[in-house]
Amino acid sequence: MHPLRKQRLQLVILLVVSAALVIGLVVYMLRENGNFFYTPAQIVSGEAPKSTFLRAGGMVVDGSVMRSDDSLWVQFKITDGAEMLTVEHTGILPDLFAEGEAAIASGKVDENLVLQATQILAKHDEKYTPPEVADAMNAAYKAKQEDKKEQGGSYK
Amino acid sequence: MSWLSDKFSSTLSGGPSKESPSWQWFYRLGSPRWFYQRSGQWLPWLSLVALLVLATGLVWGLAFAPEDAKQGNSFRIIYIHVPAAFLAQSGYFIMAIAGAIGLIWKMKMSYMVMKAAAPIGAVLTFIALFTGAVWGKPTWGAYWVWDARITSMLILLFLYAGVMALQYAYHSVDAASRASAILALVGTVNIPIINKSVDWWYTLHQPATIKLTSAPSMHMDMFMPLLVMIVGFYLFYAVALILHTRNEILRRERKTSWVRELVTAKAGG
Numbered sequence: 001m002h003p004l005r006k007q008r009l010q011l012v013i014l015l016v017v018s019a020a021l022v023i024g025l026v027v028y029m030l031r032e033n034g035n036f037f038y039t040p041a042q043i044v045s046g047e048a049p050k051s052t053f054l055r056a057g058g059m060v061v062d063g064s065v066m067r068s069d070d071s072l073w074v075q076f077k078i079t080d081g082a083e084m085l086t087v088e089h090t091g092i093l094p095d096l097f098a099e100g101e102a103a104i105a106s107g108k109v110d111e112n113l114v115l116q117a118t119q120i121l122a123k124h125d126e127k128y129t130p131p132e133v134a135d136a137m138n139a140a141y142k143a144k145q146e147d148k149k150e151q152g153g154s155y156k
Numbered sequence: 157m158s159w160l161s162d163k164f165s166s167t168l169s170g171g172p173s174k175e176s177p178s179w180q181w182f183y184r185l186g187s188p189r190w191f192y193q194r195s196g197q198w199l200p201w202l203s204l205v206a207l208l209v210l211a212t213g214l215v216w217g218l219a220f221a222p223e224d225a226k227q228g229n230s231f232r233i234i235y236i237h238v239p240a241a242f243l244a245q246s247g248y249f250i251m252a253i254a255g256a257i258g259l260i261w262k263m264k265m266s267y268m269v270m271k272a273a274a275p276i277g278a279v280l281t282f283i284a285l286f287t288g289a290v291w292g293k294p295t296w297g298a299y300w301v302w303d304a305r306i307t308s309m310l311i312l313l314f315l316y317a318g319v320m321a322l323q324y325a326y327h328s329v330d331a332a333s334r335a336s337a338i339l340a341l342v343g344t345v346n347i348p349i350i351n352k353s354v355d356w357w358y359t360l361h362q363p364a365t366i367k368l369t370s371a372p373s374m375h376m377d378m379f380m381p382l383l384v385m386i387v388g389f390y391l392f393y394a395v396a397l398i399l400h401t402r403n404e405i406l407r408r409e410r411k412t413s414w415v416r417e418l419v420t421a422k423a424g425g
């Protein structure tokens with residue numbers, strides 16, 4: 001390689017490396033602030049700021065969804081596996097909102113550690129399955145659960 | 157930035173003749189005339205293949221692939237969204253590498269490819285953002301959220317726009333090319349950020365479905381058409397890039413004898 005071109009190549013590499021370094025530091029500084037939501041554990045432990053607007057994300061706990069008969073009020077719990085957080089919201093929920101699915105609620109946490117949400121978003125996972133396959137998988141899962149229950153019963 | 161452009165502009169080094177023969181192919185590729193003539197031969201075939209692959213993927217994905225258990229038919233937007241987002245990022249690398257080659261070897265052809273790549277990449281980025289928004293409303297419940305993935309993708313759109321704007325910010329083609337190349341190179345840092353954003357931060361956007369290291373988390377009947385669409389988008393990108401580059405060649409070489417001959421031959425025939 002011609003020495004002049006080599007010098008220019010080194011300059012180009014220097015340019016990219018220094019840009020990566022600068023932006024890398026910015027990204028490192030952002031760490032927590034780059035998160036779109038807090039987990040229930042972070043909110044319950046007090047790591048998340050109180051009485052300011054925030055988002056909480058987690059899986060909607062099975063059987064926790066309660067709806068009002070005469071309004072759009074809804075209450076449910078979300079969990080990250082470690083802690084649970086109660087969410088209250090008045091409004092329309094997205095189509096993909098369901099028990100056992102991930103959701104993100106935005107609003108303020110009140111003094112009773114209940115998130116008064118102004119918006120609910122459903123979070124979709126990266127898995128895609130045709131309905132027949134999903135049904136088959138669910139059926140297999142249920143059969144397994146019932147198997148376990150029967151086994152558990154026989155010990156008693 | 158002036159010290160940089162001074163460095164980069166300092167004296168043109170010796171021509172191709174001083175290099176070893178192994179570099180000859182590289183310099184031939186650098187000849188706009190050679191590229192124009194050769195690409196003219198490839199273009200019809202490449203376009204035909206691209207069209208066939210895209211048509212196959214689209215019909216397969218939109219009509220024959222099974223619907224998703226949770227999302228129903230709205231998931232089918234993935235067949236446009238994911239390939240567009242792939243190419244928006246790959247295209248950025250192509251643009252930045254072309255810019256680097258231009259800076260190092262002072263190759264005009266390379267700068268032309270860089271200029272041609274910017275609007276194509278910008279449109280693909282916009283398509284990825286737009287289809288994402290259309291899908292986001294029914295799925296998430298919002299057209300737009302400021303999470304790390306979506307925001308870094310928006311920055312990519314601005315980077316493309318910046319490169320395009322710099323092309324017109326200078327009177328001298330050389331100065332414009334150098335400035336654009338430097339911006340393109342600095343912006344490459346954003347690509348791994350887009351890629352890793354879903355792993356580094358909690359985002360609303362789901363993590364990658366297609367991974368290099370493991371099987372896709374998608375049923376094969378849905379994944380195969382997606383793969384075809386990605387290949388189709390790569391081919392389409394190649395066609396679009398060649399077309400834009402040929403345009404740029406004609407524009408920049410309009411005063412050379414071979415372009416004049418080409419134009420008079422076309423006009424005469």
